[in-house]
Amino acid sequence: MSELLVDFITSLDGYASGDGWPGFWGLEGPEYLAWLGKQPEATYLMGANTYRLMSGFAAGEVPKGQDEFRPEEEASVDELTQASKVVFSSSLKGPLAWANSTLIRDDAVEAVRAMKSSGSGLLSTIGSLSLCRTLLRAGLVDRFRVVMFPVITGATGEERIYDGYPDIALEMINHRTFDGRIQLVEYTPRVLEHPPLDAPA
DSSP: OOEEEEEEEEETTSEEEETTOOGGGGOOOHHHHHHHTTOOOEEEEEEHHHHHHHHHHHTTOOOTTOSSOOHHHHHHHHHHHHSEEEEEOSSSOSSOSSTTEEEEOSOHHHHHHHHHHHOOSEEEEOSOHHHHHHHHHTTOOSEEEEEEESOOOTTTEEEESSTTOOOEEEEEEEEEEETTTEEEEEEEEEEOSSOOTTOOO
């Protein structure tokens, strides 16, 4: 059975990006990049908006506010191009131009449930906030990982990650600090129907 990982890269205040900021908020370090380059092979799941953005980068479109890709950004896009990708969308038309991408128009929850039960590798989301929210709400997520960069983007932050999410209890299973400033936390998530009224004081 496949394992599903929801994987976010965020500012400390929970934004996925910031207007005028480069990728990784310009704060990635050698230790973090080395860890990023050693991640296990996965099939990446995404929605239409993330597909349009990332496939645009793969086609040479430079992120807003930059003149060119930085080497670490270019390497990340190249690795993603080579990876297997599943795109959930009713608006995109197939076949998809980005290499190794499969379009699924069916219900994402049922499709991912079937992928989990019939597969054996790692499934990992990339971006796609509404897709991640849907999969978490359906109880399909095995691991929830967040890498927090040491910046607060209260004035320029874009894409607030947790708006509209259900209440979720998180049991920590891993944590790590990269380059003395970047914090990884990883949890097993459990969706709550109501606040845990019997929680200890």
